[in-house]
Amino acid sequence: MTGEGAGAAFAFDIDGRDGDARRGVFTTPHGRVDTPAFMAVGTLATVKSLDPGDLTRAGAQMILANAYHLHLRPGDELVRDLGGLHRSMGWNGPILTDSGGFQVFSLATLRTVDEDGVDFRSHLDGSIRRFTPELVMAIERNLGADVVMQFDHVIPGQSDAATARDASERSIRWLQRCLDAFADITPPPPHGHAQALFPIVQGGIHPELRLEAAKAIGGMSDWRGFGIGGLSVGEAKPDMYRILEIVNDVLPRERPRYLMGVGFPEDLVEGVRRGVDLFDCVAPTRMGRNGAAFTSDGRLNIKRAEYRTDQRPLDEGCACAACTRFTRAYIRHLFVSDEMLGLRLLSLHNVHFLVALMRSARDAIGNGTFGAWSQRWLDRYHSRSSTYA
Amino acid sequence: MTGEGAGAAFAFDIDGRDGDARRGVFTTPHGRVDTPAFMAVGTLATVKSLDPGDLTRAGAQMILANAYHLHLRPGDELVRDLGGLHRSMGWNGPILTDSGGFQVFSLATLRTVDEDGVDFRSHLDGSIRRFTPELVMAIERNLGADVVMQFDHVIPGQSDAATARDASERSIRWLQRCLDAFADITPPPPHGHAQALFPIVQGGIHPELRLEAAKAIGGMSDWRGFGIGGLSVGEAKPDMYRILEIVNDVLPRERPRYLMGVGFPEDLVEGVRRGVDLFDCVAPTRMGRNGAAFTSDGRLNIKRAEYRTDQRPLDEGCACAACTRFTRAYIRHLFVSDEMLGLRLLSLHNVHFLVALMRSARDAIGNGTFGAWSQRWLDRYHSRSSTYA
Numbered sequence: 064m065t066g067e068g069a070g071a072a073f074a075f076d077i078d079g080r081d082g083d084a085r086r087g088v089f090t091t092p093h094g095r096v097d098t099p100a101f102m103a104v105g106t107l108a109t110v111k112s113l114d115p116g117d118l119t120r121a122g123a124q125m126i127l128a129n130a131y132h133l134h135l136r137p138g139d140e141l142v143r144d145l146g147g148l149h150r151s152m153g154w155n156g157p158i159l160t161d162s163g164g165f166q167v168f169s170l171a172t173l174r175t176v177d178e179d180g181v182d183f184r185s186h187l188d189g190s191i192r193r194f195t196p197e198l199v200m201a202i203e204r205n206l207g208a209d210v211v212m213q214f215d216h217v218i219p220g221q222s223d224a225a226t227a228r229d230a231s232e233r234s235i236r237w238l239q240r241c242l243d244a245f246a247d248i249t250p251p252p253p254h255g256h257a258q259a260l261f262p263i264v265q266g267g268i269h270p271e272l273r274l275e276a277a278k279a280i281g282g283m284s285d286w287r288g289f290g291i292g293g294l295s296v297g298e299a300k301p302d303m304y305r306i307l308e309i310v311n312d313v314l315p316r317e318r319p320r321y322l323m324g325v326g327f328p329e330d331l332v333e334g335v336r337r338g339v340d341l342f343d344c345v346a347p348t349r350m351g352r353n354g355a356a357f358t359s360d361g362r363l364n365i366k367r368a369e370y371r372t373d374q375r376p377l378d379e380g381c382a383c384a385a386c387t388r389f390t391r392a393y394i395r396h397l398f399v400s401d402e403m404l405g406l407r408l409l410s411l412h413n414v415h416f417l418v419a420l421m422r423s424a425r426d427a428i429g430n431g432t433f434g435a436w437s438q439r440w441l442d443r444y445h446s447r448s449s450t451y452a
Numbered sequence: 453m454t455g456e457g458a459g460a461a462f463a464f465d466i467d468g469r470d471g472d473a474r475r476g477v478f479t480t481p482h483g484r485v486d487t488p489a490f491m492a493v494g495t496l497a498t499v500k501s502l503d504p505g506d507l508t509r510a511g512a513q514m515i516l517a518n519a520y521h522l523h524l525r526p527g528d529e530l531v532r533d534l535g536g537l538h539r540s541m542g543w544n545g546p547i548l549t550d551s552g553g554f555q556v557f558s559l560a561t562l563r564t565v566d567e568d569g570v571d572f573r574s575h576l577d578g579s580i581r582r583f584t585p586e587l588v589m590a591i592e593r594n595l596g597a598d599v600v601m602q603f604d605h606v607i608p609g610q611s612d613a614a615t616a617r618d619a620s621e622r623s624i625r626w627l628q629r630c631l632d633a634f635a636d637i638t639p640p641p642p643h644g645h646a647q648a649l650f651p652i653v654q655g656g657i658h659p660e661l662r663l664e665a666a667k668a669i670g671g672m673s674d675w676r677g678f679g680i681g682g683l684s685v686g687e688a689k690p691d692m693y694r695i696l697e698i699v700n701d702v703l704p705r706e707r708p709r710y711l712m713g714v715g716f717p718e719d720l721v722e723g724v725r726r727g728v729d730l731f732d733c734v735a736p737t738r739m740g741r742n743g744a745a746f747t748s749d750g751r752l753n754i755k756r757a758e759y760r761t762d763q764r765p766l767d768e769g770c771a772c773a774a775c776t777r778f779t780r781a782y783i784r785h786l787f788v789s790d791e792m793l794g795l796r797l798l799s800l801h802n803v804h805f806l807v808a809l810m811r812s813a814r815d816a817i818g819n820g821t822f823g824a825w826s827q828r829w830l831d832r833y834h835s836r837s838s839t840y841a
Contacts, residue, residue, distance in 0.1 A: 108785070112792040116773065137760070137785040145763060145781050153777040371526070374534060384505065388542040392534050396497070396526040403501040403792065 072257035073209075073287040075319045075340075079425075081433035083311065083338040086425045089288070089319050091157040091209040092256035093149060096124045098319060099335045099424055101326060101417040102159060102343040106132050108142070108152045111348045112407040113414065115154045120384055121415040122422065124156055127343045130202045130211075131163025131170070131194075135187050139205035146253045147207030159343075160208040162199050164215040164234075164263070165292070165324065176216060178233070196240035200248060200260075207254035212290055212323075213241040215263045220297030227267030231276050234265045242284060261321065263290035268302040270309050277313045288319040291339075295325045304333055311338035328357050328420055329444055332437050335424050342421075347413030352406045354398050357416040361444055363391075365409065370395045383415035384408075461646035462598075462676040464708045464729075468814075470822035472700065472727040475814045478677070478708050480546040480598040481645035482538060485513045487708060488724045488813055490715060490806040491548060491732040495521050497531070497541045500737045501796040502803065504543045509773055510804040511811065513545055516732045519591045519600075520552025520559070520583075524576050528594035535642045536596030548732075549597040551588050553604040553623075553652070553681070554713065565605060567622070585629035589637055589649075596643035601679055601712075602630040604652045609686030616656030620665050623654045631673060650710065652679035657691040659698050666702045677708040680728075684714045693722055700727035717746050717809055718833055721826050724813050731810075736802030741795045743787050746805040750833055752780075754798065759784045772804035773797075 072092045079086035089096040103110045103118060106129045110118060118126065128148055133139055145151045148158050167174060171183035171192075180195030196214045203211035215234040218226055245260045262280045266272030280289070291310055294303045307322065314320055319340040325331070326344020334342060347357070354366045358378040363370075365377070376386035377394065385394070385408040397405030420440075427436035461481045468475035478485040492499045492507060495518045499507060507515065517537055522528055534540045537547050556563060560572035560581075569584030585603045592600035604623040607615055634649045651669045655661030669678070680699055683692045696711065703709055708729040714720070715733020723731060736746070743755045747767040752759075754766070765775035766783065774783070774797040786794030809829075816825035 107789050107791055108782075109791045109793045112796070114773070114793060114796070115777070136789055137781075141761065141781070144761065145779065151779070151782045151785075153782075372530065372533065384503070388504070390534065390540070392526075392530070393497075393540045393542075396540075400496050400525055402496055402498045403796075404498045404503060407501070407503070407792070407796075 073259045075288065075317065077317070079429045081428045081431050082336070083308075084335050084424070084428050084433045084437075085338060085340065086428040087319070087340065089340065091125075091259075093155060093157045093209050094124070096157055096341075097422075097425060098340040099331070099421050100124060100341055101331060101421050102127045102341060103414050104343050104345045104348065105152065106345070107136065108133060108148055110410075110414070111352070112403070112410050113348070115152070117384070117411055118154070118414070121411060122418040123414060125159065125341075126154060126156070127159045127161060128152075128206065128208065129163060129166060130160050130199060130206060131166035133160075133206060134163065134202045135185055135192075139202040143205035143207065143251045143253065147251070149207065150253070157210070158208040159210040159321075160203050160206050160212065161323070162203065162212040162214040163194060164212075164217045167194055168217040176233075178236075196237040197244040200241050200244040204245070204248045204250055204258070207251065207256075208258065209256070210259050210261055210288065211245075213238045213260060213262050215265055215292060217265070217293060217296075218267065220268065220293070220295075222267050224267075224269050224272065227265075227269050227272050231265040231267070231272050234263065235276060235279050238262050238280065239283065259287040261288050261290045262286055263292040263323070264310055264314070265293045266306075267293055268298050268306060270306065273306055273310050274313060277310050281313070281315060286315075286318060288321060288341075289314050290321045290323050292323045294322065295330065304337060307334065307337040307339065326417060328417060329441060331417060331420060332424065332441055335421075336433070336437055347417055348410040351409035351411075351413045354405075354409065356409050357413050359440075359443060365391060365395050365405075366398050377409070377412050378416065381412065381416060381419070383412050383419075385412040462648045464677065464706065466706070468818045470817045470820050471725070472697075473724050473813070473817050473822045473826075474727060474729065475817040476708070476729065478729065480514075480648075482544060482546045482598050483513070485546055485730075486811075486814060487729040488720070488810050489513060489730055490720060490810050491516045491730060492803050493732050493734045493737065494541065495734070496525065497522060497537055499799075499803070500741070501792070501799050502737070504541070506773070506800055507543070507803070510800060511807040512803060514548065514730075515543060515545070516548045516550060517541075517595065517597065518552060518555060519549050519588060519595060520555035522549075522595060523552065523591045524574055524581075528591040532594035532596065532640045532642065536640070538596065539642070546599070547597040548599040548710075549592050549595050549601065550712070551592065551601040551603040552583060553601075553606045556583055557606040565622075567625075585626040586633040589630050589633040593634070593637045593639055593647070596640065596645075597647065598645070599648050599650055599677065600634075602627045602649060602651050604654055604681060606654070606682060606685075607656065609657065609682070609684075611656050613656075613658050613661065616654075616658050616661050620654040620656070620661050623652065624665060624668050627651050627669065628672065648676040650677045650679045651675055652681040652712070653699055653703070654682045655695075656682060657687050657695060659695065662695055662699050663702060666699050670702070670704060675704075675707060677710060677730075678703050679710045679712050681712045683711065684719065693726060696723065696726040696728065715806065717806065718830060720806060720809060721813065721830055724810075725822070725826055736806055737799040740798035740800075740802045743794075743798065745798050746802050748829075748832060754780060754784050754794075755787050766798070766801050767805065770801065770805060770808070772801050772808075774801040
């Protein structure tokens with residue numbers, strides 16, 4: 064059981080393959096997501112500086128919010144009473160909530176893990192809190208996303224095998240408790256739609272642990288999709304790619320695979336090449352706030368003096384609302400003057416860039432040219448990066 | 453002469469009157485402005501947190517930018533080289549530039565006025581600068597707005613008659629120099645459209661000075677419109693209203709009158725009632741950034757605890773992009789969480805609110821019901837303000 068009605072309300076139809084890359088449609092109670100897809104991150108029920116209209120115009124189909132953050136502020140019960148996430152944030156498309164496993168281990172302080180759950184201090188007010196798989200499922204039921212992630216035990220990327228095994232096995236035991244709790248909790252009436260619980264494959268950079276986790280999890284339920292967690296957390300890139308290949312080789316091919324927290328352009332292309340269907344990352348908005356723009360020729364820092372009189376758009380091939388209307392010179396002026404529109408335009412561009420990149424990947428998979436397209440794309444992206452820095 | 457071609461490129465057609473209130477169409481080289489109208493303020497060539505699409509959707513037709521600020525950053529010559537303000541900021545509608553007279557006297561430090569001009573220290577980097585009427589005309593030619601304001605000598609609202617007379621008479625002498633310089637400066641080729649120079653009537657709260665100024669200015673040229681400056685700068689509201697009545701009684705009726713820097717909702721209604729056609733103010737965006745929203749029932753501070761679970765829109769009668777999509781509870785969450793979307797939504801709402809208010813005023817003038825409509829509007833706005841604070 065992954066939530067009542069989940070079987071009928073969710074579907075994944077693969078309509079093209081090229082090597083390990085797949086093209087498909089992930090159907091949710093709030094509509095479809097063409098995969099591979101990048102999900103914009105709206106941690107606190109808002110994709111920083113962007114509104115739902117901006118996201119729609121950028122082509123985004125699915126967004127992510129965060130159970131840890133929303134539990135602390137404004138409170139998941141308040142979100143429930145306001146009609147759930149979709150209604151509150153004015154986004155009627157698919158939403159996924161991360162469980163907060165990553166945040167408890169990255170943001171909170173003084174955390175103590177025991178078999179039952181985690182005690183931690185809130186990063187906001189220092190209050191002592193406790194998360195258990197059961198509480199997190201209640202939180203995610205209250206938030207009412209389409210896809211909800213299990214509560215897991217996240218560890219640093221370079222952890223040794225013993226630490227990784229302990230955390231991975233605990234995450235699997237917690238998954239069973241999530242599954243039971245999720246089935247036991249009646250969804251709050253305002254939401255009125257099915258939710259699907261996704262498990263998360265952990266195991267660090269240790270292939271045997273990843274394999275064991277993927278197999279154990281696969282046998283627990285007819286999952287609607289799988290999260291791959293604990294990557295892009297400090298490990299070397301080749302390690303990440305190797306683990307992806309191993310995991311995707313054993314996960315059921317007919318279900319979407321979501322590589323959590325990964326979202327630099329080159330990582331998306333490398334991920335699709337290895338069979339990933341969904342991605343998310345704060346990078347496009349966080350980097351946008353800092354003045355960095357993704358381009359086909361690598362990253363660009365708009366604050367640099369060389370852009371003072373540059374009348375080109377951020378990226379010459381980009382059709383986003385920023386690139387079709389504003390020059391680098393103007394956006395640089397906005398940044399130099401601390402004008403909010405600057406970071407908003409870069410955030411918008413970066414989200415659009417990743418969404419459009421996944422659209423190109425889908426086209427290439429459909430045409431059977433993904434291998435050549437992705438290599439050419441990566442070569443161009445990497446070769447000129449040095450001129451931008 | 454108010455700029456070559458200005459006579460043909462600018463027009464003001466009044467199509468309705470009700471008492472002293474007028475309804476009309478102000479035509480500029482970049483299109484029409486239905487008056488009375490509120491102009492959103494984009495000091496640094498950006499209306500803070502909003503993009504041109506937001507402004508168009510809010511119904512804004514004309515925006516304002518500032519010569520003092522843009523001269524300091526990024527530089528008016530750079531704006532010229534980038535094709536002028538319209539092209540740089542992606543706004544193809546009418547633009548007006550204020551001359552910087554107000555900013556030199558409000559923001560800059562250590563200013564010294566002599567008959568030729570003003571020495572001042574830049575508020576940005578402390579550098580010593582000098583503004584003369586001739587330099588300011590060159591700046592405004594470089595920026596390329598449709599309407600450019602004269603450089604004037606601005607004084608505090610409560611200045612005595614001698615101080616006010618000195619500044620007003622100097623402003624008139626500077627106006628003649630602005631007129632001469634404006635005619636002498638060839639508009640930079642990229643702009644390719646006519647610009648109209650507006651004079652500014654000064655004279656503080658002293659009726660005889662205002663009358664003298666209005667008459668002297670009226671005889672100097674066939675102006676396309678008139679600015680009324682030096683109000684809403686610390687004087688009592690009844691003084692402001694009295695001065696407006698006096699000035700508008702002697703200014704040519706067939707030209708638009710622009711009340712500078714005035715833009716709270718009640719001031720707009722009181723201004724229209726006294727024959728004003730154009731307004732501008734930073735209030736909607738500045739207050740929006742601080743959490744204040746205009747409503748038909750007075751101002752509302754969205755950060756207050758009472759809005760935590762309030763599922764109503766900011767203003768129940770408002771059709772703006774914020775009010776049609778988001779609740780007070782959600783926008784309060786955004787403010788409490790320091791999320792940028794919060795101040796953006798309030799800025800958008802406040803600009804829309806003033807634009808829509810002017811649309812209602814136009815309708816009432818057209819229907820011959822402006823007197824009753826404006827009194828009812830003011831009564832409601834003021835009567836419940838105490839419940840919002």
